[in-house]
Amino acid sequence: MTAVDLPAPRRSSLDVVLKVRELGIVIALAVLVAVTTISNPRFLSGQSIRDILLGTAILAVLAVGQAVVVITRNIDLSVGSVLGLSAFTVGTLLQNSPRLPVIVVLVVGAAVGAVCGVVNGALVRFGNVPALVVTLGTLYVVRGITYFWAGGSQINADELPSGFLDFGNATVLGIPYLVLLAILVLVVTGVVLRNYRTGRELYAMGSSPQAARLAGIPVGRRTIGAFVVSGALAGLAGVLFAARFGTIDAAAGTGYELNVVAAVVVGGVAVFGGSGTVWGAALGALLLTTIASSLAVLEINQFWQQAIVGGLILLAIGADRLVAVRVAAGLKKRGSHVS
Amino acid sequence: MSAELTEVRAARFLNWNVAIIALTVIVLIVAAATVDSFGTSQNFGFLVLDLLPIALVALPMTLVIVTGEIDLSVASTLGLSSAVMGYLWNANQPIESIIPLCLLLGAVLGAVNGLFVTVLGLPSLAVTIGTLALYRGLAFVVLGDSAVADFPAVYTDWVTGTIGGTSIPDVLIIIVVLAVVFGVVLHATPIGRAVFAVGAGEQAARFAGVRPGRLKFWLYVASGLISGLAGVLWTLRYSSARADNGAGLELAVVAAVLLGGVSIFGGKGALPGVIAGVVLLGSLQNALRLSDVSNEALNVVTGVLLIVSVLAPNLARSVLQRRRT
Amino acid sequence: GTTKSSTEGQNTAAPETSAGKADPNAPLKEGLKIAYLPKQLNNPYTDVEVGGGKVAVGEIKGEYKLVGPNDASASSQVSYINTLIQQQQNVIVVAANDPNAVCPSLNQARKAGIKVVTFDSDASKTCRDAFINQATTQGIGESLVKMASELAGGSGEIAILSATPNATNQNSWIKVMQTELAKPENAKLKLVKIAYGNDDDQKSFTEAQGLLQSYPNLKVIVSPTTVGIAAASRYVSASSYKGKVAITGLGLPNQMRQYVKDGTVKKFALWNPADIGYLAAYAGAAMSSGQITGAQGEKFKAGKLGEYTIGADGEIVLGPPTEFTAANIDQFNF
């Protein structure tokens, strides 16, 4: 995934330094996989890889959406609740009309999420309220709505059409649909962020909101847009969740927000906006999922898992800061041509 | 000039701090009048016990947020403190030394947060999301998924007990004493003035001789210490030391603090408002539950209150401004 | 100072038995307020259990109420117990999330004259009046090993996917299983691992995944929890392990139907969960009406289920579990 890079005419050694963090994740991932495989070769079996990728797919879709919001110097804590609402919506929909094509289901899920995103974005934009507070509020509200609606009911795999469940497991050329979908989301978002003006404006807004306003960027509209993307992707992740797990209740996705933020932060997206890539965020998701799997396989006490994840987050942001400080120092030396 | 003055006066009237206290009082009165057995002294005792951890942790959290930072690791610190308490108890240590150790542990965990935030200059949101996972993970490492339950009755009874023949819970003393301490520190000491100054403008505070880094460090220590204490009290109250104790509490605490009128950007807020926020959330929950309203409704109420609490002052201000021009 | 060993034995405060004698001929009171407090709401197994309770409460003309947290935590249960005390219920039927954490509140309830019946997951003996046990621990453990042995063909590796490591009922069944496995006739069966899915669907799913990766020669996964068995079956049915690894344990027919039909699962067992809630209502009502006090040997009638006798420590055993296979599964709907 890291191979997707800019075809810059000439790349200075500095760019390499700046890429170090994503490289770090790849190396960490490689080491982890190597160690696990040595202790248990079946870790690299097709089934096992498929499982990890399926697990990553959902988290990665959420992380991509979150990255878009975080890049604009906002945050969306409501994604776990939105996922739950979307999953339950499509579950109910499929119970009632099992013949719906999967594509319609995907669109419905994303639309549910997008509506939540519009609410978040509008509150942030027009209410002039910090995103953290707004999305903490909608985290509760959306979850509450799902509980109201679902009550104690649970949608079981046998109530879902087999076509839909197949979508959760079936593969093309050995790659599961869910993973393909996640990759599609990742590539589209990644390309838009990297190669389209709108995408670059999101980075600009996060990097310096004031300068963005002076540069004539429609900051308000872009903010809402970013929340809509995050919401829609959370909704999409809800559909993937339903297809993958087949069992949906009102609690689906509870607590996901912190995992997602963790994946994004580990993936090198700065919490104060302006830098980082969705590739990094997806890698973060892959790393977190792989850690979970390999700790299970390595028979490391499962209780260590969370502690390791926490340590990793601290390590990632600490390394980020050190790299930034070093780069800044290096640039100062090179840049001082004013005698 | 006069328009400006009316605006200032109106802003004072719309002061969320006053509004939230008034709202809390109204909710308490309405609940006592309409909900059977809400007003009983026994229910008051239950209410206080339910509020205990949120009320305690909200105190230092208020100061942390007023400086413009945040601490999401509080619930995990509570959990780790509880787990270590269970572990040491199982290791046959005397409870009289376990409790101070757990408080110390909390302070150390807070100091770790403080170092990351002040020395490395990392954003506190990211740091404390990291330590949220780390501390909770360590709690599971220490105690696994088991529970330790056989704490001495003298201690557990004290936490669940009441003062004399009344039905005022003993722990209310702790809450009141600490609330007064934190309230006085925040509103009536030079430290409190510095806390507001750092939140309102770190650079200007530095120009006035305040050391923001040191201040924040000690606030994180206080936050950790109180979370450790909350862990001890939680363990004794339920007579159950578990690694997952208090999971998810951080969001409830942040919600209560923000509801209490503290600005997430720092520099604004008052402790009475926060106490009112805690009581409002807790008594609403209690009253709704007594009226057989589901947990679900409470989620929605909490979220809506939270959004309204930050939205209302902004909207009021912009409406006022529009009317002026 | 006060240490664990210095306080050993002191904590088992004598249960405050409501004085008064059992009067087996007392009529069942009408209008009893019976409240159900399961481990958490929104759990299909629990829903079936309390559904049975609702029927029974209707039969005895009582007031049925269902409350519960959305997270399976003891602290939220305590708040609900306190609420039920305030509401002056007559009977609380509770499945404890932590056998000790709920104790002080339950005892407060008993002090207030409320009868406490536990089901599903017992609270400490000192703080409840009766416990409805699904089946004898011995019986469940034996039948789990029997099914595993049949599916494995008498020899090979097996693994257990349980709920949480401190789940009382699961642990006692596992203990029986281990004794059973130690017997000579099961010598060729090897228990390689006990994994814990925390009764969380996804966690159980991931744990099943991990088991199969770690133990390539695994023949059977035994999951004595409805969440675990469903998650493991779902994983295996869609993976390349289907047909190679057998799943068994305790599951709900409705959740398992699909996997039985597609061949992933050959057989599994369970009692009728609705009967548990049903029996709990009658036990609580009988106690509240003064027919029984919870002492060993007392007898009471439980509607369509017939007569029950209270065992040691206030335990009331529902009966032997039913085995479900492709042949009979369609006769059950819960």
Added chain:
Amino acid sequence: MTMPDGRPLLSVREVSKSFGAVAAVRDVSFDLYGGEAHALVGENGAGKSTIVKMLAGVHRPDSGTIELDGIAIDLGGPADAKAAGIAVIYQEPTLFPDLSVAENIAMGRQPLGRFKTIDRAAMVQQAAQLFVRLGVSIDPNRPARGLSIADQQLVEIAKALSADARVVVMDEPTAALSGVEVERLFAVARSLRDDGAALMFISHRFEEVTALCERVTIMRDGRHVSTDLLTDVTVDEMVRKMVGRDLGALFPKQDVTPGAVALSVRGLSRDPVFLDVSFDVRAGEIVALAGLVGSGRSEVVQSIFGVDPRDSGTVEVVGRTLKPGSPKQAMAAGVALVPEDRRQQGLLMELSIERNVTLPRSRSLSQLGFLTGGRERRSAREWTQRLKTKYGRLSDEVGTLSGGNQQKVVLAKWLATDPKVLIVDEPTRGIDVGTKAEVHRLMSSLAAEGVAVLMVSSELPEVLGMADRVLVMREGRLVAELSRSDATEESVMFAATGQEARV
């Protein structure tokens, strides 16, 4: 040289703009012609940047219009100004630190390739070409973070150039540049002008104004004073028009016999901002630190006070050596610093007047460590009244006060600490004429009471009117020391701009 064809490209028609009580711009009109560079000069706070921001669409004029090609246009936001062909270089650089230099330049105008994707190669190429034109070597691929102020300014210039705009507005683009770069910039600016663009140029350096521009508009206190062809006016005339008032009445300097040395600075250095700065200030003396914007004066006084670090050198206050980096200790020794940036450094805009005034003294105002409010309130009332501050209540947010009254709050805050050494950095920036006189009277009387005053100021009249001695800084070094009798506009300006001062 091309002559304007008589029809202005852009006209500013009687625009006014107020911020609360401060009327920043009042009924200003002037024309910009294609093919001509137009200078806008005036003292700090005269309203130049406000005009710039109105042209940029950042502020909307309260009244008056802006016309392009004779047609009134409504600039609702920066995007509108961009679309109208107006490119602006702001006084404060507005770069995106995380993005590459090339991207900063191209933002919103990135060259597009297939499927409307950004053609990065072309973008970098463009930036590189601009830098060649400007004759500087900045790597277009590096991020903007960490660029020196000068390089940031150059990137801003490149940004404006890349817009191919018809109107280019430059708000002090040369403040941070050295002579060579200024020359290159002028060469580029002249070629733009010769291609028919209208340039607006703001600078405090008259030699730059005369070198580049054809026409000059002078502003004073938000008003238009005059617009002349530069061939028709001398620098002296411009200065007189700019200052335009009787200085004698404004600066009530009392004569004082200086006492013992109160502040002694020796060999103070901080690479690369200032180097080997040494001077003394005696009790009762007012010493001005003059120099161009960016000459390092603020950095020196901040380093003395301890809010900024220093590399080497010593600072003594009444014989006590201050340790570096400790404002607390400096305050204890009797130093007070009224900082230049009121909004960021001087005040906590969202806190009350009372809190702002008493913050540095919260410890000494406490009783047994507690503050009950009464003493703070009394003290705040006393000091704000002594400074004749106008406010509604002491509990009002300081941000609701007018600029001049805010400045008085800052002064009250520091005077209340009873300083032995008072350092004021741009004490009168952005405040009205009346207030200015009050502040000056206050400084005089403090000096008369024996306080040593060190005043950083960019306003020459203030420097000349108030100071017993004038120290002049240029590019981080102390280059001249002038006695009150030797200090004239010419001598100070010459020292500040390069040629050694005439003796």
